[in-house]
Amino acid sequence: MAKVHPQGLFSSSPTEYFTSKQETFTIWMKSLILSSNGCTVFDSNGRIVYRVDNYDCKCRGKVYLMDLKGKILFTILRKKFRLLGLWEGYRSTGQDKNQPQQYRMESLTSKSSYKILDKSGRLVAEVKRKQSACGVVLGEDVLTMVVEPFVDHSLIVGLLVVYGLINRKM
Secondary structure (H helix, E strand, C coil): CCCCCCCCCCCCCCCCCCCCCCEEEEEECCCCCCCCEEEEEECCCCCEEEEEEECCCCCCCEEEEEECCCCEEEEEEECCCHHHCCEEEEECCCCCCCCCCCEEEEECCCCCCEEEEECCCCEEEEEEECECCCCCECCCCEEEEEECCCCCHHHHHHHHHHHHHHCCCC
16 A cells, blocks of 8 residues: 555644645545544645544534644535535635635546636646656545645635536545
8 A cells, every 4th residue: 555644643743824835635535434434634744734534424414624733724614505506715814814815626627637727817836646756657546736826725625625526526
């Protein structure tokens, strides 16, 4: 079985969600908690930086994006009209409440490959299936996400979670 994370599971998470350089993350679309739906996000050093655990596998109406220590960063809620696939996300820290942000996700070659663009069409992140160092493509539930500089990583991971919920990958 291929190794999803190169180092130990319980490293400390960074406090900054912005960096001045491009960042690469590994997303494992599985929860670390048994009997739970969710995903785990590792940084390029193999440390867990974000996680999503959803204990309600029936309706999936509310999920939380957390850092490693369990601090809730975003609350993601399904809107009342479930057939339309509408979701809302709220930053738990209270920042940027009055600054709506618009992003667009465009599929590339497969369901597991897409790019995230801001409202002006600028690339902010790209997601695709992870490849090992020797070129072996890992399963559909292991992704690589490259986030551009000066972009909030936690927001991009929140968008990825919503995308997974809409497409029933979580």
